[in-house]
Amino acid sequence: xxxxxxxxxxxxxxxxxxxxxxxxxxxxxxxxxxxxxxxxxxxxxxxxxxxxxxxxxxxxxxxxxxxxxxxxxxxxxxxxxxxxxxxxxxxxxxxxxxxxxxxxxxxxxxxxxxxxxxxxxxxxxxxxxxxxxxxxxxxxxxxxxxxxxxxxxxxxxxxxxxxxxxxxxxxxxxxxxxxxxxxxxxxxxxxxxxxxxxxxxxxxxxxxxxxxxxxxxxxxxxxxxxxxxxxxxxxxxxxxxxxxxxxxxxxxxxxxxxxxxxxxxxxxxxxxxxxxxxxxxxxxxxxxxxxxxxxxxxxxxxxxxxxxxxxxxxxxxxxxxxxxxxxxxxxxxxxxxxxxxxxxxxx
Numbered sequence: 001x002x003x004x005x006x007x008x009x010x011x012x013x014x015x016x017x018x019x020x021x022x023x024x025x026x027x028x029x030x031x032x033x034x035x036x037x038x039x040x041x042x043x044x045x046x047x048x049x050x051x052x053x054x055x056x057x058x059x060x061x062x063x064x065x066x067x068x069x070x071x072x073x074x075x076x077x078x079x080x081x082x083x084x085x086x087x088x089x090x091x092x093x094x095x096x097x098x099x100x101x102x103x104x105x106x107x108x109x110x111x112x113x114x115x116x117x118x119x120x121x122x123x124x125x126x127x128x129x130x131x132x133x134x135x136x137x138x139x140x141x142x143x144x145x146x147x148x149x150x151x152x153x154x155x156x157x158x159x160x161x162x163x164x165x166x167x168x169x170x171x172x173x174x175x176x177x178x179x180x181x182x183x184x185x186x187x188x189x190x191x192x193x194x195x196x197x198x199x200x201x202x203x204x205x206x207x208x209x210x211x212x213x214x215x216x217x218x219x220x221x222x223x224x225x226x227x228x229x230x231x232x233x234x235x236x237x238x239x240x241x242x243x244x245x246x247x248x249x250x251x252x253x254x255x256x257x258x259x260x261x262x263x264x265x266x267x268x269x270x271x272x273x274x275x276x277x278x279x280x281x282x283x284x285x286x287x288x289x290x291x292x293x294x295x296x297x298x299x300x301x302x303x304x305x306x307x308x309x310x311x312x313x314x315x316x317x318x319x320x321x322x323x324x325x326x327x328x329x330x331x332x333x334x335x336x337x338x339x340x341x342x343x344x345x346x347x
Contacts, residue, residue: 007131030137062342066084093112115127148308161307163292167243180203246269267292317339324342
């Protein structure tokens with residue numbers, strides 16, 4: 001076994017604290033990665049606090065991982081020692097179902113293997129995440145990081161970045177398309193950057209008027225603060241694509257009404273209660289209500305390459321590990337511009 005140190009929650013809802021543990025022995029197709037930076041995703045908090053159901057403890061969270069390859073298995077061919085790589089939300093899948101074979105492993109019919117808070121495919125080994133010094137991952141679930149990007153700012157791309165890039169690509173955001181982003185947080189600010197780089201006209205809807213200048217600086221053309229009935233009326237039948245990144249209850253009828261013929265509203269955030277949607281607002285303009293979750297390995301690499309070409313990274317605040325609990329509290333309060341990233345060298 002491979003001994004390492006990280007930061008973990010020992011029980012549900014517990015504070016994050018130093019934790020010594022063992023990784024599994026590297027296999028022939030594995031790479032061992034010395035982690036440099038790990039992003040903080042709000043889902044880390046949800047899972048430790050069991051807000052999405054029962055979790056496994058002790059839990060080392062973290063699925064936005066950037067680091068350096070320090071060893072490779074005898075059959076591993078894709079990476080070399082010293083290479084800078086990334087690991088995202090999942091570290092394995094069944095590899096044989098139609099979705100895995102199509103390169104959308106996040107929708108594996110047997111269920112993807114999460115980077116933490118679950119069992120690996122052997123059904124025995126507990127997967128532990130990126131708030132740690134070292135991780136062992138099968139090479140097929142590791143991606144290359146463009147050399148021109150600042151590593152601390154890259155870490156959130158492994159979740160927040162791909163979560164917005166994937167639906168923008170799938171629903172063909174680009175020149176001549178009007179895209180609205182609901183929420184300018186850790187997810188939303190990445191959507192603005194990618195939609196702009198793809199050539200779309202971007203509008204941001206936010207409950208925080210003070211984010212107006214940030215939105216424009218990131219590439220938005222328009223900014224709507226605390227949308228009113230007048231705003232919904234003015235923008236009726238206006239957008240090709242709306243990405244909802246917030247996790248609060250919204251009146252989706254208002255936002256669906258802003259879609260053009262064949263427009264799509266994509267749910268990305270996870271609210272605590274089901275949405276209520278009148279059928280008429282969908283029927284009237286052949287509108288669609290859809291969902292999207294991260295991306296497959298190929299698309300994850302595509303997103304990183306695109307980010308390198310367009311010099312796109314996340315806006316981050318880099319912290320030491322002993323600040324994680326405070327950072328979590330601030331994340332819940334939306335008190336960060338726009339993601340926290342842990343400097344793992346200080347673990």
